[in-house]
Amino acid sequence: MVKVNENFAKMPGSYLFAEVRRRTNAYRAAHPDADIILLGIGDVTLPLPKACVEAMKKAADEMGKAETFRGYPPEFGYDFLREAICENDYKKHGAPIEADEIFVSDGAKSDTSSIGELFSLDNVVAVCDPVYPVYVDSNAMCGRAGDYIDGKWSRVVYMPCTKENNFMPALPEQPVDMIYLCFPNNPAGVGMTKAELKKWVDYANRTGAVILYDSAYEFFITHDDMPHTIYEIEGAETCAIEFRSFSKTAGFTGVRCAYTVVPKALVREGVSLHALWSRRQSTKMNGVSYVVQRAAEAVYSESGQAEVKAHIAYYQENAAVIREGLEKAGFEVFGGIDSPYVWLKTPDGLSSWNFFDLLLDRCHVVGTPGSGFGASGEGYFRLTSFNTHEKTREALERIVRAFRG
Numbered sequence: 090m091v092k093v094n095e096n097f098a099k100m101p102g103s104y105l106f107a108e109v110r111r112r113t114n115a116y117r118a119a120h121p122d123a124d125i126i127l128l129g130i131g132d133v134t135l136p137l138p139k140a141c142v143e144a145m146k147k148a149a150d151e152m153g154k155a156e157t158f159r160g161y162p163p164e165f166g167y168d169f170l171r172e173a174i175c176e177n178d179y180k181k182h183g184a185p186i187e188a189d190e191i192f193v194s195d196g197a198k199s200d201t202s203s204i205g206e207l208f209s210l211d212n213v214v215a216v217c218d219p220v221y222p223v224y225v226d227s228n229a230m231c232g233r234a235g236d237y238i239d240g241k242w243s244r245v246v247y248m249p250c251t252k253e254n255n256f257m258p259a260l261p262e263q264p265v266d267m268i269y270l271c272f273p274n275n276p277a278g279v280g281m282t283k284a285e286l287k288k289w290v291d292y293a294n295r296t297g298a299v300i301l302y303d304s305a306y307e308f309f310i311t312h313d314d315m316p317h318t319i320y321e322i323e324g325a326e327t328c329a330i331e332f333r334s335f336s337k338t339a340g341f342t343g344v345r346c347a348y349t350v351v352p353k354a355l356v357r358e359g360v361s362l363h364a365l366w367s368r369r370q371s372t373k374m375n376g377v378s379y380v381v382q383r384a385a386e387a388v389y390s391e392s393g394q395a396e397v398k399a400h401i402a403y404y405q406e407n408a409a410v411i412r413e414g415l416e417k418a419g420f421e422v423f424g425g426i427d428s429p430y431v432w433l434k435t436p437d438g439l440s441s442w443n444f445f446d447l448l449l450d451r452c453h454v455v456g457t458p459g460s461g462f463g464a465s466g467e468g469y470f471r472l473t474s475f476n477t478h479e480k481t482r483e484a485l486e487r488i489v490r491a492f493r494g
């Protein structure tokens with residue numbers, strides 16, 4: 090008889106955002122008249138930039154004609170997109186990355202969970218706590234995380250990020266091999282400075298660890314001393330893999346396009362990780378559709394960039410509305426300046442899930458409980474700025490009415 094992957098049996102509960110959706114739907118079913126506002130999962134609401142839509146239409150027309158039809162796309166991405174990414178996201182920032190080190194994919198979620206395949210199951214994983222749950226869950230599913238005991242995985246090194254350390258992880262005291270960092274941070278919403286990131290790059294180069302750097306929110310950075318890519322930091326190309334996405338910048342959550350950078354200089358035990366990822370992708374990936382890659386290329390056009398900037402400014406305005414509203418309502422508030430996420434301390438020592446229920450019941454607003462991102466997220470709560478201006482303002486008016494002392 091077949092044996093199933095026993096690691097799945099160790100997984101606690103459901104995936105965080107599935108659980109938030111389940112509870113929201115249950116509330117909706119019990120209160121059909123409630124006008125629920127979603128500030129939970131970071132899903133965008135603004136439509137695609139016009140430049141992207143036009144590029145998709147043009148590409149779709151090309152696909153409908155024999156002379157311009159294309160079959161399987163190249164598994165690592167079309168050159169036109171890899172070059173546009175390289176020029177705009179790396180060369181312009183002085184980062185020493187070449188187009189053939191960029192691998193186009195369907196999403197940073199898939200890439201951050203698949204990257205573990207390149208590494209031995211014996212490696213020790215370090216994550217910030219709280220953290221985007223995909224990093225931990227994907228390592229647990231393949232058996233690298235050990236056992237789930239009292240809310241923690243036995244082989245994972247958790248680096249607490251709380252208000253006491255300004256949500257900045259400290260370098261681990263014990264040896265670690267794979268270090269997941271996400272800055273600007275999801276969920277705590279803070280950015281990391283170049284000086285701070287340099288400590289991690291130096292640490293990884295010194296110890297032979299690899300940094301898995303999720304930079305999905307770099308477009309939200311407002312401070313000059315924060316890097317837009319880890320490769321702005323000297324030495325990062327010998328210790329870091331970077332993940333980027335068009336989801337939050339250009340509204341591609343439903344279109345699906347992202348990319349991962351694996352520098353050729355990144356070698357461990359004499360093995361090129363670039364070669365391993367190439368081998369993995371060419372075996373398991375059939376590329377991203379031509380239409381979608383043309384849309385992504387259009388993000389870098391002059392009008393595409395102008396529209397993307399306007400989108401980000403729109404969400405940043407929402408983040409400011411959330412921050413101000415929460416402060417007015419008496420909450421302790423963090424993040425939301427270099428990131429689309431606002432992080433708050435729950436009132437009166439309420440647990441994160443109890444606050445979820447309270448907010449849903451009193452304000453009909455859905456957020457994400459901090460404990461869903463890890464034990465150190467307990468007592469915190471996340472709101473996203475990706476809804477519309479109208480709904481965001483309405484949500485915060487309700488919160489102020491309900492909670493102001």
Ligand code: MLT
Binds near residue numbers: 130131132198221275
């Ligand atoms: C989030 O809300 O944390 C993100 O939207 C999840 C994701 O990007 O998969």
